[in-house]
Amino acid sequence: MASSIRVRATSNGDTTEVQALIQHPMDSGFVKDAKGEIIPPHFIQVLTFEYDGKPVFVADWGGGVSKDPYVKFAFKGGKKGDDLKVSWVDNKGATDTTTAKIQ
């Protein structure tokens, strides 16, 4: 199965710019469905980016982050060809992980 996580990490030699787009409903628990019933909360709580065994960016999210969330940041260092590990865990305990090569 394809990963829920798409990552683009680009090094300019100095810094690595990272963009991630994740497939997830990010249901806040405040929206009703067509039948008028509350859609229960279902959202990513923690999204972690690791480089060289250390976290370079950690997102703590609530249900107010948009469906199919997007995030962009940059860190110093990061070599072309190196791995960037990305993982998330949601409020129901589901997780996904992927590893992207820095370009």
Next chain:
Amino acid sequence: AAATLVAGLPRLARSADTASVYDLERFGNARILHLTDTHAQLKPVFFREPGVNIGVGAMAGQPPHLVGKAFLDRFGIRPDSADAYAFTCVEFEKAAGRFGRLGGFAHLKTLVDKLRADVGEKRSILLDGGDLWQGTGLANAMNGADMVEAANLLGIEAMTGHWEFTYGEQVLRDNLSRFKGEFLAQNVFLTEEAAFNDAKAFDPASGRVFKPSIIKEIGGHRVAIIGQAFPYVPIAHPKRFVPDWKFGIRDDELQKLVDGHRNNDKVEAVILLSHNGMDVDLKLAGRITGIDVILGGHTHDAIPIPITVTNAGGVTLVTNAGSNGKFIGVLDLDLAKGKVANIRYRLLPVFAELLKPDPAMQALIDKMRDPHVDEWSDKLGTADRLLYRRGNFSGTVDQLICDALLNELNAEIALSPGFRWGLTTLAGQPITMEDVLSETAITYPETYVATMTGSQIKDVLEDVCDNLFNADPYYQQGGDMVRVGGLAYTCSPGESVGKRISELKLGNGKHLEAGKHYKVAGWASVNQQNGAPVWDVVAKHLRAGRPPNRDEPGVTLKGVDDNLGIARHG
């Protein structure tokens, strides 16, 4: 930026009886011609300027929020003159008979060629501020391709856009592939998804979809032209037309561009070709440094003398060049020692009777219209009174459309968008399908019938009203108030959102109840609808020959008694 401004002289009173009005005194060394919001009107038109254009807060009583006599006084225009007819609604019907139609691309072509020939080769540029491809049945049927042809023949060298985007990305790109000029927009970017999917962009690194600016040599001087598209396309129109793009005003990006041109490109003048709307441009001019002149459009304000705005870097002049081909802006720059030494600006009304139509342009227009002329020439009815649209709250054309929606769709309440384009028909003139299309030709014309509660209806009115009267122009969208049929209400423009609309009553005098359901008909919804196109509904109504609804539109204004944006004469 601009050092001084040669303007503010009262315009000489004159009548439009001689073409010598277009013999301009030579000034400076670079001429920039500016058209905007022609709304595809290839033929000369009648267009009545608004009788209500209220400014609130700091904008009250300031241009462009002046109408009628207050406008004439502010700009030194003699009542009863040709200019008074072109720029205001004062005694419109009487003056229309005297001075005739304005604009038309064949007439514009003659005037543009003259204004360019007067200054000599390579000393001028022709710019279009957008809303060029939409507004007629022909443009709608041809997806704006007619206007690309006309723009090429007219010699438009750069443009930006608004309604152009409502044809969708593919048609826009197809049209632009045939357009000989540049399409400029610094404020259109790929959405995050589109960027991830490597959607087409002028600059993939920033996600900027179009070229933001060009540098032109005019009269041997380097002038930067930056394009600013309408910032709210996916809000004012169905988002489905441009799903991959996001817009916005984007001050910071604009400042970077201006600084880049100033610091790195050795330009001697920076011009912003803007479709922000005039209030937004006036605010922007106070925040951004380094722009000499903003050539503005979108709000369809015809302002004869530029407004000078002071900012941290100097001053910026703000113009707005009217609509429907009625006017052409002539900006003469005196460039010296690497900067703008002096400026002269004129907004010339294009009196069709004074200009010989250009034969090549006339032939092109006739050829493009030919397949449709017969079908659109049938007389559907006769104008029982002056039919116009422009005005903050209502126009007689929109009353007619609302009548059609109420009658044909059997609804209690009608809602019709407050567009600022749409022509004027004189009393007694026949109304044809082509006329109806010139009020309604959009790419999402489907009518709808919906059930709405009283409070939902009030919310819609409040929302649109805030787009018009928010005290901060950056939170406005331009356009006028949604028109209503079968409904009366009181509006307090100076209040805040949620508090402007009150006293909602149905046609029968009964108060609208918040929790009660009402049958509402409308068109131009941002959501997908599937009713008959509004022009067919209006045509059917006209053919039925029902007596027109003579009731005045029931909008009572509160708290704006002394506002100079309300005309108090016929």
Next chain:
Amino acid sequence: ALAAANDKYPEEAFKQKNEADAIKALYGKTAEPSDKVKMDAPEIAENGAVVPISATTTLSDVTSIAFLVSENPISLIASYKIPAGTLPSVANRIKMAKTSNVTVIVEAGGRLYSASKEIKVTVGGCGG
């Protein structure tokens, strides 16, 4: 001890209905407005369900950046931990139920700095 830069998911902060309570739960202190915190956000949202917002700062020793929407049923949207070596700049997309103030908080050198902007959510549909 209360700092967004610590490791645990800030469960309590994500339960708070108003902005002040959320900031208190997340950091245990209040923020001061600073022109060194820059927020890039639209004036009018194109879609209230997807509002792109980014924040950056010239402050040094930044340890976290948080986004809050005052009129949402839950005020705290996201809190980002910024380890040493990561630039103090984040872009993300948030949901807005209605017109509201959006606040960015930057935690730098153990203190809190903020910037706010009103973003309008509208049904739209008119044009010039």
